[in-house]
Amino acid sequence: MNEIRKQRTVLHSDANAFYASVETALDPRLKGKAVAVCGSVEKRHGIVLAKSEKAKACGIKTGMANWEAKRLCPDLIIVPPRHEVYAAFSLALHEIYERYTDLVEPFGLDECWLDVTNNLKNPHEIADEIRETVKRELGITVSVGISFNKVFAKLGSDLKKPDAVTEITQENFRDLVWKLPCSDLLYCGRATTARLKEFGIRTIGDLARFPCDYLKKTLGKNGETLWRYANGLDESEVARFDAHEKAKSVGHGITCVADLQNEEEVRAVIVALSQDVGRRLRKAKLRANGVQVTVRDNGLEFHSWQKQLSAPTQESATVAEACSQLFKDRYGWQKPVRAVSVTAISLEDENAPYQPSLLLENKIGEKRKKVERALDGICEKFGKKAITPAVLLCDNKLPEDMKEGVVLPGKHV
Numbered sequence: 001m002n003e004i005r006k007q008r009t010v011l012h013s014d015a016n017a018f019y020a021s022v023e024t025a026l027d028p029r030l031k032g033k034a035v036a037v038c039g040s041v042e043k044r045h046g047i048v049l050a051k052s053e054k055a056k057a058c059g060i061k062t063g064m065a066n067w068e069a070k071r072l073c074p075d076l077i078i079v080p081p082r083h084e085v086y087a088a089f090s091l092a093l094h095e096i097y098e099r100y101t102d103l104v105e106p107f108g109l110d111e112c113w114l115d116v117t118n119n120l121k122n123p124h125e126i127a128d129e130i131r132e133t134v135k136r137e138l139g140i141t142v143s144v145g146i147s148f149n150k151v152f153a154k155l156g157s158d159l160k161k162p163d164a165v166t167e168i169t170q171e172n173f174r175d176l177v178w179k180l181p182c183s184d185l186l187y188c189g190r191a192t193t194a195r196l197k198e199f200g201i202r203t204i205g206d207l208a209r210f211p212c213d214y215l216k217k218t219l220g221k222n223g224e225t226l227w228r229y230a231n232g233l234d235e236s237e238v239a240r241f242d243a244h245e246k247a248k249s250v251g252h253g254i255t256c257v258a259d260l261q262n263e264e265e266v267r268a269v270i271v272a273l274s275q276d277v278g279r280r281l282r283k284a285k286l287r288a289n290g291v292q293v294t295v296r297d298n299g300l301e302f303h304s305w306q307k308q309l310s311a312p313t314q315e316s317a318t319v320a321e322a323c324s325q326l327f328k329d330r331y332g333w334q335k336p337v338r339a340v341s342v343t344a345i346s347l348e349d350e351n352a353p354y355q356p357s358l359l360l361e362n363k364i365g366e367k368r369k370k371v372e373r374a375l376d377g378i379c380e381k382f383g384k385k386a387i388t389p390a391v392l393l394c395d396n397k398l399p400e401d402m403k404e405g406v407v408l409p410g411k412h413v
């Protein structure tokens with residue numbers, strides 16, 4: 001059944017040392033230095049989130065404690081994470097990919113598959129153009145894998161990096177891929193790898209040559225899937241890029257520097273998060289019909305509640321009010337709160353028709369809408385730091401990066 005099908009060309013583009021590269025692109029003084037993006041020592045998550053090539057050469061690994069990293073490399077420059085900046089770079093990367101195809105499927109913030117079967121250009125040419133464009137426009141590098149399926153394209157982007165292209169073909173995959181450990185295959189996790197080892201299967205080649213029926217019997221469907229991957233038989237499609245699909249919800253969350261002890265403190269954080277959620281709704285021209293608030297207590301347990309709104313909104317104040325009320329009504333205060341997130345759900349286009357239930361509500365809404373639009377303009381011009389909601393002025397439990405302005409890619413590179 002597959003013979004008739006045209007051979008696909010799939011690229012997988014993976015941004016190298018993403019967080020650290022973005023920080024370096026925005027601050028050229030970091031160039032060529034050992035840099036690690038870390039949750040700071042004062043915060044609870046004092047671990048390495050990403051490291052530059054130089055830091056990697058010192059033996060620094062992702063997930064390592066800050067102090068351990070600093071001991072390995074005393075010159076290490078530690079930078080706090082700025083997730084909104086990375087998200088902005090991620091979108092900028094997608095925009096570059098979309099110049100070549102509308103079949104762009106993100107995998108995390110810094111990886112994407114592109115189906116370029118219908119692009120008339122040679123895939124190597126496309127890969128090189130993408131590499132050069134990303135470097136020129138964003139100041140970071142990507143590694144690109146080219147292959148006839150998604151699994152091998154992803155493997156390819158791992159084979160040579162940074163700033164490189166690797167092609168895995170029907171002809172060369174046995175030479176290039178089969179010598180690699182099984183764990184290099186997508187979805188071959190630690191437990192599966194251990195299980196395969198029990199059968200003497202260590203490399204992808206071992207897996208490919210093993211009787212499929214036996215794998216299916218012992219490992220179930222996953223055994224068969226991995227066997228197909230190893231033999232180059234992955235047929236999964238690259239999902240079509242769809243901005244609306246992507247924006248099913250808009251949310252933002254943080255882990256606080258110190259535990260939140262009462263309702264007022266939680267409200268302050270909800271207000272801060274809602275500023276961002278509202279701004280993103282307005283930017284995406286979306287309205288929310290519901291909200292969700294999730295908290296994690298200091299025993300690391302999650303609590304999450306949702307509610308529908310009486311009218312759709314894109315106002316930060318309305319989102320904040322609804323979430324604060326929801327939290328107030330539902331949280332039993334068995335334990336202090338460590339992390340909070342606010343999400344706008346049941347999204348619709350801002351032009352979708354609706355009947356405001358109360359004239360008064362509508363009038364207040366109109367006024368608030370104008371105020372928030374004006375504030376968006378100020379933030380766009382002067383950065384997010386320009387405006388701090390009054391409720392936050394005395395708050396010292398928010399992580400520093402929430403109070404920082406965001407620099408969008410393109411402006412500083």
Ligand SMILES: [Mg+2]
Pocket residue numbers: 014015016017018110111
């Ligand atoms: Mg990466």
